[in-house]
Amino acid sequence: MTQTEAAWPIFLAxxxxxxxxxxxxxxxxxxxxxxxxxxxxxxxxxxxxxxxxFIGMWVTADGRIRHELLPNxxxxxxxxxxxxxxxxxxxxxxxxxxxxxxxxxxADGEFRDGVLHHGGMLFFRQGARN
Numbered sequence: 001m002t003q004t005e006a007a008w009p010i011f012l013a014x015x016x017x018x019x020x021x022x023x024x025x026x027x028x029x030x031x032x033x034x035x036x037x038x039x040x041x042x043x044x045x046x047x048x049x050x051x052x053x054f055i056g057m058w059v060t061a062d063g064r065i066r067h068e069l070l071p072n073x074x075x076x077x078x079x080x081x082x083x084x085x086x087x088x089x090x091x092x093x094x095x096x097x098x099x100x101x102x103x104x105x106x107a108d109g110e111f112r113d114g115v116l117h118h119g120g121m122l123f124f125r126q127g128a129r130n
Contacts, residue, residue, distance in 0.1 A: 052071075052092060054069055054092065054097070054111060054116075055069050055070065055071050056068070056069060056125060056126065057125070057126035058116045058123035058124065058125055058126070059123060059124060059125075059126050060121055060122065060123055060124075061122065061124065064079065064080055065077065065078070065079050065121065065123070066078040066079075066126075067116070067118070067123055069090060069097075073089055073090060073091070074087065074088065074089055074090070075087065075088060075089070075090050075099065086101050087101065087102050088100050088101030088102045088103075088105075095110055095111040095112065096108065096109070096110055096111075097109045097110070097111070097116070097118070107119060
């Protein structure tokens, strides 16, 4: 047996004795979703009135994203061919809307001059698009 061959078991034993159970380069974990104090209390708020003026289907000009505000305070968003891509609850405060999707993601928007401004996009009430 050569000197290198004889040293190999000692090297492995030393390596294993000092090894940690965690990988040397663990993959980064996504940051936890943090809800604001205001959003944390939103689930206790009443749902929008069934006759609120914003209930209905809101669609981007190209029709790719369809955002339906339901009378029970829930929303259902479709993207392209993907029906119900996002679902969750919404709350209205005047012309402002706040969302809490079922995964915990929060968003907001504003209704201005009959257009929903949300996530950098413009949504038009279905049937009222130009």
